[in-house]
Amino acid sequence: MLKxxxxxxxxxxxxxxxxxxxxxxxxxxxxxxxxQYYLDHVKEQTGAVNxxxxxxxxYRGFDTLGEVTVLFIASTGVGALLWRRKKQRTAxxxxxxxxxxxxxxxxxxVMLFGAYIFIHGxxxxxxxxxGGATIAxxxxxxxxxxxxxxxxxxxxxxxxxxxxxxxxxxGLIGLAIGGYFLYDWIWQDWxxxxxxxxxxxxxxxxxxxxxxxxxxxxTELSGIIDNMLKEEVSE
Amino acid sequence: xxxxxxxGAISLILIGLYAVLVKKNLLKMLIGLSIMETGVNxxxxxxxxxxxxxxxxxxxxxxxxxxxxPIPQALVLTAIVIGVATTAMALSVxxxxxxxxxxxxxxxxxxxxG
Numbered sequence: 001m002l003k004x005x006x007x008x009x010x011x012x013x014x015x016x017x018x019x020x021x022x023x024x025x026x027x028x029x030x031x032x033x034x035x036q037y038y039l040d041h042v043k044e045q046t047g048a049v050n051x052x053x054x055x056x057x058x059y060r061g062f063d064t065l066g067e068v069t070v071l072f073i074a075s076t077g078v079g080a081l082l083w084r085r086k087k088q089r090t091a092x093x094x095x096x097x098x099x100x101x102x103x104x105x106x107x108x109x110v111m112l113f114g115a116y117i118f119i120h121g122x123x124x125x126x127x128x129x130x131g132g133a134t135i136a137x138x139x140x141x142x143x144x145x146x147x148x149x150x151x152x153x154x155x156x157x158x159x160x161x162x163x164x165x166x167x168x169x170x171g172l173i174g175l176a177i178g179g180y181f182l183y184d185w186i187w188q189d190w191x192x193x194x195x196x197x198x199x200x201x202x203x204x205x206x207x208x209x210x211x212x213x214x215x216x217x218x219t220e221l222s223g224i225i226d227n228m229l230k231e232e233v234s235e
Numbered sequence: 236x237x238x239x240x241x242x243g244a245i246s247l248i249l250i251g252l253y254a255v256l257v258k259k260n261l262l263k264m265l266i267g268l269s270i271m272e273t274g275v276n277x278x279x280x281x282x283x284x285x286x287x288x289x290x291x292x293x294x295x296x297x298x299x300x301x302x303x304x305p306i307p308q309a310l311v312l313t314a315i316v317i318g319v320a321t322t323a324m325a326l327s328v329x330x331x332x333x334x335x336x337x338x339x340x341x342x343x344x345x346x347x348x349g
Binding site: 003004007008010011014015018019022023025026027028029030031032034035036038039040042043049050051052053055056060063064067070071074075077078081082123124125127129130132133198217220221224227228 | 237238240241245246248249252253256257281282283284285286287290291292293294299300302304305306308309312313315316317319320321323324326327328330331
């Protein structure tokens with residue numbers, strides 16, 4: 001009881017402290033400094049309509065590479081923690097008829113929707129991370145509906161490695177052409193899609209990078225699902 | 236006077252922190268961590284909000300002066316995925332602990348060690 005009271009008191013103190021800190025940041029007022037520059041120049045500098053994805057891929061592309069690396073390390077960590085010599089799925093109950101029929105019908109469309117989200121990242125809300133998560137939900141559906149289903153491990157590992165390398169490669173090509181890592185040569189040098197802003201074929205290398213991120217996130221989250229659903233079996 | 240949006244986000248953070256401090260079940264602590272993370276994300280997004288403006292997608296009718304701050308949204312976008320990955324990792328640690336000790340109670344796990 002004492003512990004709980006102490007916890008509540010400290011929580012109230014922390015809450016008061018955060019609220020005091022936020023008192024200097026009134027809600028809903030314009031305080032943009034860097035962001036105003038981004039918003040003013042996002043169209044001619046990156047060719048993207050969606051300022052959020054332009055920041056994620058162009059202005060903070062190196063940061064995003066770091067975040068993809070964190071995701072990769074977390075996925076590898078799950079694999080390492082749940083590693084056993086002999087492991088397979090031991091699910092016993094098949095999904096209900098509603099789930100299996102729905103899965104058969106919906107899985108292609110869920111994957112298509114995920115691909116739509118990451119290909120249109122520079123135009124609409126979304127991008128590589130939500131698109132990849134959507135694709136992973138398609139595999140989760142398959143896992144839930146069918147007892148024996150497993151993802152194609154060999155292909156997934158290859159895709160995961162290849163897209164990780166190709167992100168760095170895109171950055172290195174930019175380094176070779178423009179002089180710094182992740183230089184957007186498609187937009188800055190070629191001017192590809194200059195009179196096309198707001199349509200699919202524009203946005204410099206944002207669609208390429210986002211396809212890479214989407215595949216990476218999708219395969220990694222599916223791998224995490226696969227690792228967590230498997231159990232050890234005695235030989 | 237604190238805004239109701241800040242109030243909601245801060246109270247989510249505090250609820251999550253309470254679960255982490257008080258609960259003994261590992262799964263409940265992890266749920267608390269997830270709630271905390273949601274609160275932090277909401278707080279970041281609401282700091283970036285500007286009254287009367289639209290989402291930072293510069294299409295027809297929305298110029299650079301009619302959009303909210305895009306930077307917190309970009310940060311939160313990636314933070315959500317990282318949060319999911321780290322939660323998955325913490326859950327697999329919990330799975331291994333449960334296999335090894337047969338319980339998820341942190342105090343009992345601590346007592347068994349040694």
